[in-house]
Amino acid sequence: MTCDRLVCANCAGPVSEGRCAVCRAERARQHRETPFAGLSPVALLTLLLTLIAVALLAERVTAA
Template identity: 80%
Template sequence: MTCDRLVCANCAGPVSEGRCAVCRAHRARMQREGPFAALSPTALIALLITLITVALLAQRVATA
């Protein structure tokens, strides 16, 4: 999830604007955690399976 769609419960403003200390703290925490922190465990597993499948297909094509 990105900060663009989050609404702060403290000030009712968009978190991306950083109107209050709570917004700024949450925005900073999301930026520190990186892009994969927002993905659910199911999405991470699906991404891993997809990458393994692509790697196996590439290996078969290379050896054929």
């Protein structure tokens, strides 16, 4: 989950803007916990397909 759509209960502003200390703390916590949060779904899918292709290629090379 990203903080783009979260609304702060303290200041009622978007967490991504970091208007208050609570927003800034939550934004920092999410960025620490989810390193791939900034990637779009298309980028994550591309990364996943690339990893699958590399695994299949490695399996084929070791079997030959």
